[in-house]
Amino acid sequence: MPPTHIQRFEYIRDKKNIISRNKLVNQQADIRARFIDYETRFAHNTLAGIPASPLLAIKDELRSCYGRNSGMKALQDAIEAAQEDGRLVWCPYCGITTPTSYDHYLPASEFPEFAAHALNIVPACAKCNSAKDDIWLTTGVRQFIHFYLDDIPVFPYLSVQLVADPLAQAVGAVFGLSQAGMPASIWAVMESHFRRLKLIERYNRQSNTLVNQALKVSKVYLDSGGHDAALFLENLAADQANLFGSYDLRAVLWRAMSADPDLPVWIGWL
Structure with a gap:
């Protein structure tokens, strides 16, 4: 024991x-x-x-x-x-x-x-x-989520908007936080946690790096004989969500990228 x-x-x-x-x-x-x-x-x-x-x-x-x-x-x-x-x-x-x-x-x-x-x-x-x-x-x-105490919220509190610039051949992402039906008691802790740690600002500063990493691994997947980059990213998002929750930073981003019809174009920009 x-x-x-x-x-x-x-x-x-x-x-x-x-x-x-x-x-x-x-x-x-x-x-x-x-x-x-x-x-x-x-x-x-x-x-x-x-x-x-x-x-x-x-x-x-x-x-x-x-x-x-x-x-x-x-x-x-x-x-x-x-x-x-x-x-x-x-x-x-x-x-x-x-x-x-x-x-x-x-x-x-x-x-x-x-x-x-x-x-x-x-x-x-x-x-x-x-x-x-x-x-x-x-x-x-x-004021903060307790890693051992608090369950990962199942509400869609984190969202992302993908932004592509065809001239620069670059893709970025802008994250957002919302209550999304979350009970007030849970939202109070969640909102404070994100605000005090400046997480949305930090996510947005990391967005280009995170997007590029996802596109690069997708290209490696295709170059190695894979056929469906969207499904590949969708599966990565699902694995991430199983461990960190459906609205984890990477799960949200990869899921959005997998669903975008321009994903093949973005991979081709690399």
């Missing part, structure tokens, strides 16, 4: 120097109670109501548990191993680039007791980690 979250924390704690360790051991009951509260609220999706930390007096000792040590390395390895194969190819916050850091969903500055809690440590790219910073809650509403 894998260790519990508190057992992983206490393993890290017990490797600390004696002064830090003793301070943490003296607060063991309160730390355990906070872990239970986090996990209970997580299970019921009421994390936004978690009370302020009662353990700020030992915040330095708590935060030091998140550092370069064998226990934290084992914890991070367990976090990554728990994800579905392929899910961490892209940053869970933006879906644009590779996660190279870890974000504390509840900021360690305000909730130091969760600095080494697996449910509070989310793989993230450096850009999203920096942009999110210590923000997580405003007027009782969570």
